[in-house]
Amino acid sequence: MKVIVQKFGGTSVATSQMRERVLYHIQTALSEDYQVVVVVSAMGRRGEPYATDTLLELTRGEQLENLSSREQDLLLSCGEIISASVLSSLLTHHGIENCVLTGGQAGIITNNQYNNAQIVSLNPKRLQDELNNGKVAIVAGFQGQTADGEITTLGRGGSDTTATALGVALQAEYVDIFTDVDGVLTADPRIVEEAASLEMVTYTEMCNLAFQGAKVVHPRAVEIAMQTNVPIRVRSTLSDGIGTLVVSRPERLGLAEISDRLITGITQMPNVTQIRIPTNSDHLDLHLDVFRKMASQGISVDFISVTPSSIAYTVSDPLGDLAKSLLVEMGLEPELYPGCAKVSVVGAGIAGVPGVMAKILEALTEEDVKVLQSADSHTTIWVLVSGENMVKAVRALHRKFELHKY
Numbered sequence: 001m002k003v004i005v006q007k008f009g010g011t012s013v014a015t016s017q018m019r020e021r022v023l024y025h026i027q028t029a030l031s032e033d034y035q036v037v038v039v040v041s042a043m044g045r046r047g048e049p050y051a052t053d054t055l056l057e058l059t060r061g062e063q064l065e066n067l068s069s070r071e072q073d074l075l076l077s078c079g080e081i082i083s084a085s086v087l088s089s090l091l092t093h094h095g096i097e098n099c100v101l102t103g104g105q106a107g108i109i110t111n112n113q114y115n116n117a118q119i120v121s122l123n124p125k126r127l128q129d130e131l132n133n134g135k136v137a138i139v140a141g142f143q144g145q146t147a148d149g150e151i152t153t154l155g156r157g158g159s160d161t162t163a164t165a166l167g168v169a170l171q172a173e174y175v176d177i178f179t180d181v182d183g184v185l186t187a188d189p190r191i192v193e194e195a196a197s198l199e200m201v202t203y204t205e206m207c208n209l210a211f212q213g214a215k216v217v218h219p220r221a222v223e224i225a226m227q228t229n230v231p232i233r234v235r236s237t238l239s240d241g242i243g244t245l246v247v248s249r250p251e252r253l254g255l256a257e258i259s260d261r262l263i264t265g266i267t268q269m270p271n272v273t274q275i276r277i278p279t280n281s282d283h284l285d286l287h288l289d290v291f292r293k294m295a296s297q298g299i300s301v302d303f304i305s306v307t308p309s310s311i312a313y314t315v316s317d318p319l320g321d322l323a324k325s326l327l328v329e330m331g332l333e334p335e336l337y338p339g340c341a342k343v344s345v346v347g348a349g350i351a352g353v354p355g356v357m358a359k360i361l362e363a364l365t366e367e368d369v370k371v372l373q374s375a376d377s378h379t380t381i382w383v384l385v386s387g388e389n390m391v392k393a394v395r396a397l398h399r400k401f402e403l404h405k406y
């Protein structure tokens with residue numbers, strides 16, 4: 001039988017009303033003759049009792065402040081197990097046979113990098129046996145285990161990663177990522193009211209949108225699905241629609257090619273600090289020394305621009321002061337500009353097309369938005385603006401490229 005993997009996020013399993021919608025989607029898949037694997041996140045969001053962030057807050061209390069990474073993973077893995085067990089009770093009440101599996105029981109083997117483990121192998125035999133016995137398999141997302149049985153968690157977006165990894169291992173027909181939005185949109189609807197739903201995007205576009213701030217699917221999950229072209233559908237738990245299809249080869253599904261659009265979407269990433277360092281062109285190793293120093297302190301850098309006379313890059317706002325102190329220790333005089341925002345224009349059609357940057361600058365100039373820095377790749381153009389201009393910039397670019405018409 002054909003397999004479908006359905007992943008439900010924290011808001012989808014947080015209340016009895018939302019779990020009824022989860023039940024509906026499971027029943028629908030069963031009626032379409034799918035073997036169903038359900039991957040669940042922990043219930044709710046920060047502040048709600050079983051949410052991952054709430055559990056994590058416990059480790060910062062007086063009694064648990066010295067909890068090791070290994071023990072943190074034991075604690076954090078409980079949220080998804082609670083979700084899976086509660087959903088199991090609902091399915092059983094409605095006469096649906098099911099089996100709850102932890103990530104390790106589902107065959108997910110990871111390295112021992114606690115709190116952010118990587119999947120090293122996946123043996124779905126136990127999972128497939130449960131499906132062949134006519135059961136819905138409910139898998140606790142966000143977790144796995146090491147080869148010697150230690151429980152690990154997969155880091156942010158880990159339940160998405162669980163779902164696509166299982167989809168690849170089981171050669172699923174689809175991996176459905178159910179969220180609280182109706183698919184992938186051309187912009188954040190909280191910023192752009194007329195943001196349009198996209199029927200289809202490529203894996204590459206989805207990865208870029210996710211890396212640059214769109215949070216509907218974790219980019220690591222998309223990269224896993226891309227390895228064997230397992231289609232992802234980003235859907236709303238509250239809707240019957242099929243949402244946005246993420247795929248590289250539409251013809252495999254009997255669909256037409258993805259239209260040759262120029263721009264797919266606009267994303268934003270606030271709260272970044274730009275660092276500028278004037279350099280002496282005679283000191284050729286200085287650039288290397290700067291980035292080695294950042295790496296040695298675990299500071300992730302982005303938006304890098306290196307010339308013989310200067311270095312410019314960004315860090316997250318909370319790391320700005322630390323980065324400055326390290327640079328001053330090196331005898332440098334960095335200039336910091338906190339509270340900036342990175343706005344990204346993403347589209348597979350950008351590569352080789354003249355005039356895209358001119359159009360971006362035209363849109364921003366018309367709104368008096370100053371560009372502090374820019375960069376580009378084959379599928380993305382980034383601009384750095386002040387934080388106070390972020391919303392204005394996103395709206396201007398969305399309007400200029402007429403993305404509402406999608």
